[in-house]
Amino acid sequence: xxxxxxxxxxxxxxxxxxxxxxxxxxxxxxxxxxxxxxxxxxxxxxxxxxxxxxxxxxxxxxxxxxxxxxxxxxxxxxxxxxxxxxxxxxxxxxxxxxxxxxxxxxxxxxxxxxxxxxxxxxxxxxxxxxxxxxxxxxxxxxxxxxxxxxxxxxxxxxxxxxxxxxxxxxxxxxxxxxxxxxxxxxxxxxxxxxxxxxxxxxxxxxxxxxxxxxxxxxxxxxxxxxxxxxxxxxxxxxxxxxxxxxxxxxxxxxxxxxxxxxxxxxxxxxxxxxxxxxxxxxxx
Amino acid sequence: xxxxxxxxxxxxxxxxxxxxxxxxxxxxxxxxxxxxxxxxxxxxxxxxxxxxxxxxxxxxxxxxxxxxxxxxxxxxxxxxxxxxxxxxxxxxxxxxxxxxxxxxxxxxxxxxxxxxxxxxxxxxxxxxxxxxxxxxxxxxxxxxxxxxxxxxxxxxxxxxxxxxxxxxxxxxxxxxxxxxxxxxxxxxxxxxxxxxxxxxxxxxxxxxxxxxxxxxxxxxxxxxxxxxxxxxxxxxxxxxxxxxxxxxxxxxxxxxxxxxxxxxxx
Numbered sequence: 001x002x003x004x005x006x007x008x009x010x011x012x013x014x015x016x017x018x019x020x021x022x023x024x025x026x027x028x029x030x031x032x033x034x035x036x037x038x039x040x041x042x043x044x045x046x047x048x049x050x051x052x053x054x055x056x057x058x059x060x061x062x063x064x065x066x067x068x069x070x071x072x073x074x075x076x077x078x079x080x081x082x083x084x085x086x087x088x089x090x091x092x093x094x095x096x097x098x099x100x101x102x103x104x105x106x107x108x109x110x111x112x113x114x115x116x117x118x119x120x121x122x123x124x125x126x127x128x129x130x131x132x133x134x135x136x137x138x139x140x141x142x143x144x145x146x147x148x149x150x151x152x153x154x155x156x157x158x159x160x161x162x163x164x165x166x167x168x169x170x171x172x173x174x175x176x177x178x179x180x181x182x183x184x185x186x187x188x189x190x191x192x193x194x195x196x197x198x199x200x201x202x203x204x205x206x207x208x209x210x211x212x213x214x215x216x217x218x219x220x221x222x223x224x225x226x227x228x229x230x231x232x233x234x235x236x237x238x239x240x241x242x243x244x245x246x247x248x249x250x251x252x253x254x255x256x257x258x259x260x261x262x263x264x265x266x267x268x269x270x271x272x273x274x275x276x277x278x279x280x281x282x283x284x
Numbered sequence: 285x286x287x288x289x290x291x292x293x294x295x296x297x298x299x300x301x302x303x304x305x306x307x308x309x310x311x312x313x314x315x316x317x318x319x320x321x322x323x324x325x326x327x328x329x330x331x332x333x334x335x336x337x338x339x340x341x342x343x344x345x346x347x348x349x350x351x352x353x354x355x356x357x358x359x360x361x362x363x364x365x366x367x368x369x370x371x372x373x374x375x376x377x378x379x380x381x382x383x384x385x386x387x388x389x390x391x392x393x394x395x396x397x398x399x400x401x402x403x404x405x406x407x408x409x410x411x412x413x414x415x416x417x418x419x420x421x422x423x424x425x426x427x428x429x430x431x432x433x434x435x436x437x438x439x440x441x442x443x444x445x446x447x448x449x450x451x452x453x454x455x456x457x458x459x460x461x462x463x464x465x466x467x468x469x470x471x472x473x474x475x476x477x478x479x480x481x482x483x484x485x486x487x488x489x490x491x492x493x494x495x496x497x498x499x500x501x502x503x504x505x506x507x508x509x510x511x512x513x514x515x516x517x518x519x520x521x522x523x524x525x526x527x528x529x530x531x532x533x534x535x536x537x538x539x540x541x542x543x544x545x546x547x548x549x550x
Contacts, residue, residue, distance in 0.1 A: 062504055084510055092508040099498050100505035104417050104449050111520035113509040124520045146452045160509065 003073055003168055003200050004036040004059060004090070010067040011054050011223075028054040030223040031068070038167065041194045041201045043211035043231075046220035047245040052204045055220070056172040059202065060090040073167060088117060091161030093171045097153035097178075106148075106156050107132065107141040113164040124163075131162040134197065135189050151182025155189055162193065168200030169193070175207065183207070208235075208249045212270045219244060236267030251275050294415050300528055301343035301413045306422025308529040309410050312339075315536045316406045319543040320399050328546045329398055335539055336402055345412050353408040354401060361400055368393035420444045425523050431514075438514030446502070454495060461490050 011029040014022055028051045036042050046052040057063040058070050061077040072090045075082040091113075094100045103109030107128050114124045132138045135155040145153055154174050161169055171190065175183040187210050194201045203210065211217050217234045219227035221244040227234050235241070238248050238256045248256070255269040255278075263282070269275050301309070316335070323329055340350060374388030414422070424441035431437045462472065465486050472483050 057504075060508055062508060084512070087508060087510050092505075094501065094505055094508075096498075096501055098453055099501035102446065102449065102502070102506060102509075104445060108520060112506075112511075115518055115520055116510040116512065118516045118518050120518060121520065121522055124518065128520070145449075164509065 001074075002035040003038040004034070004202065005071040006032055006034045006055075006058070006068070007071070008033050008068040009055070009058060009065050009070065011051075011058060011063065012066045013054075028223055029058075029065075032220075032223070032225055034218065034225065036168075036200065036202065038200050039194075039198050040215045041191070041213070042203070042216045042218060043214040044202065044204045044218045044220060045206060045208070045211060045246060046204075047206060049222075050220040050244075051223040052220050053172055056092070056170050056202070056204045059170045060087050060092050062092070084117075088164055089167050091164055091166035091169045093154070093157050093161055093169060093174050095173045095176050097150050097157060100157050101145045101153060101160075104144060105141075106137065106143050106145060109145060109156060110141075110159045110163050113160055117164065127163040127165070128159075131159040134162055134193060135159045149182060150178045151185040154178065154182065154186045158186070158189060158193070162197075162199075166199065168202060170202045170204070172204050173206070174203075175205065175210065183210070206246070208247055212249065219246065231270055232268035234268075235270060295345045295349055295412045297344050299342060299344035299413070301339070301409070303526075303528065304413075304532060305523055305525055305529045306414050306418045307426050307523060308525070308532045309414055310419075310422055310426055312532060312536050313407055313410045315540050317403060319540060320402055320406075322543060322547055323399070324395070324547065325550045327550060328543060329395070331539075331543060331546060332402055336405060339409055340405070343409055343413050345409070349412060350405055350408055353404055357400060357404055361397055364400070365393045365397050368396050416448050417445055420448075421521075421523060438517075442514075450495075450498070453498075454491070457494060458487065458491055461487055 009029050009032040010027070013026040013028055015024040015026070017023040032051070032055060044052050044055065054063065058065055058077065059072065061083050064078045070077045072086045075086050075089070077083070077086050101109050102112050110128045110131055111124050114127050119127065128141075129138075132141055135158050137152065137155050137159060140148060140152065140156075145156060148156065158169070158171075158174075169190075174190075175186050178186065190201055190203065191213060193199050203214065205211065212231050214231055217227070217229065217231050218225055219234060219241070226244060227237065227240065235248055235252050238253065241248055247253075249270060251272050251274075252269055255265050255275055259265045259267075265275075265278055269278065316332075319332060319335075323332055340347065369385055369389045370383045372386050372389035372392050374386035377385045377387060377390070379385075411419075420441045424437055427435075427437050466472065470483065470486055472480070472487070475483070
């Protein structure tokens with residue numbers, strides 16, 4: 001049994017009119033079940049409106065499911081009693097780097113989570129030191145967050161979550177507002193945390209390039225899980241992905257086109273190196 | 285660069301005064317203000333001046349910066365001095381129409397001016413040597429007792445520090461919106477006051493909407509990081525009194541005693 005378990009999740013956004021009557025319901029998730037193993041790196045892909053962000057917010061009790069249950073380390077998220085334990089266990093990083101940094105100085109922001117948890121002062125400092133080290137932002141610890149680049153801000157936000165010592169981190173499109181450099185920076189940091197600290201990562205994104213190195217890729221569409229497997233398995237189904245309005249990495253697309261033109265290539269080529277090797281083998 | 289703006293008038297330099305606990309500085313400022321209001325003779329003012337000069341020297345802030353703070357009170361100063369000069373009854377020096385200047389008026393106006401100047405300089409030392417964050421922390425801790433009677437001290441200080449964090453972001457955003465509206469033909473410069481005020485509407489509406497959106501996001505991010513008010517919260521940088529603070533308290537008490545003593549004797 002995994003650290004994150006979603007059982008038959010349903011979520012409705014309900015719009016109320018002025019008299020507080022239900023005006024309109026919008027089903028964002030309809031029956032999502034997912035079991036995520038501790039220590040794994042799972043990416044959730046989906047187009048706008050696929051329900052992936054809603055799914056992320058259900059993971060640490062920011063939204064409560066309309067029906068179904070989320071278990072984080074066997075605690076129910078809609079259980080008042082465990083709400084804070086759930087949030088301690090599953091940290092969350094949001095899309096907009098500016099709107100999630102609370103402190104006026106980098107190190108103070110990283111300390112915000114532990115402060116809220118009532119961690120003793122000396123231990124807060126230890127945790128802050130370690131977290132900043134882990135995301136490689138120690139050099140900026142005394143700076144104002146306003147002077148950092150987007151990628152750096154997002155790394156500070158990740159450090160802020162790390163300082164709470166969570167067992168898994170949910171990242172809700174952490175790179176959507178960043179430039180390519182910042183994006184690479186953040187993705188590298190997340191991978192390092194996953195490998196070195198053994199933290200379970202749930203990365204929600206719509207950039208294909210970011211999910212290539214994941215252990216598992218889940219594709220969502222219309223509030224349901226439509227594909228689930230290793231990156232190789234998922235990306236070998238190019239036509240299906242296109243149906244869900246998702247692009248495949250350029251190399252994969254090229255390999256797919258070559259294959260359809262009659263070349264004998266394996267399915268699910270994800271990196272340029274792989275394709276080069278395959279082609280070199282063919283030519284020699 | 286808009287993002288480089290400094291808030292308040294903090295002067296970054298390392299001095300004893302800068303390293304002092306904000307609560308000590310708040311207390312010192314209060315003592316100083318009280319002492320100015322009980323002062324009524326030349327000797328007492330000299331003592332107050334000496335105390336001020338010592339404090340300025342200890343803060344290592346150039347006098348230039350101190351004096352800058354006085355600019356804002358020039359008008360107030362002129363008005364109160366001239367009122368005191370001409371409207372105090374006593375031995376007349378000369379008379380123009382119904383206005384007469386008296387010896388008592390001169391003395392009173394002089395003391396008044398000195399008192400005001402000292403007052404502003406004294407509180408400027410506090411703001412020049414303390415970062416807004418530190419000041420908020422100090423206020424939260426010193427006013428903590430108000431929490432017992434239901435004043436949300438922690439919440440107010442949290443709001444203040446969040447406001448400080450977001451001011452530069454919102455300024456930058458204002459700049460962006462302004463440019464976007466100007467690109468679409470908005471005119472913020474010409475016209476009279478009313479027209480200018482009207483021109484601000486297309487600037488303020490998007491700014492407010494975005495501020496509210498940011499607030500929702502921030503609230504969500506704070507909750508996700510287990511924020512649930514001030515109860516059970518620990519501090520990463522708790523305020524702690526050092527030897528220098530104890531000395532400063534002692535000096536303040538001594539100073540206040542001397543001032544009260546001088547007032548009683550003279």
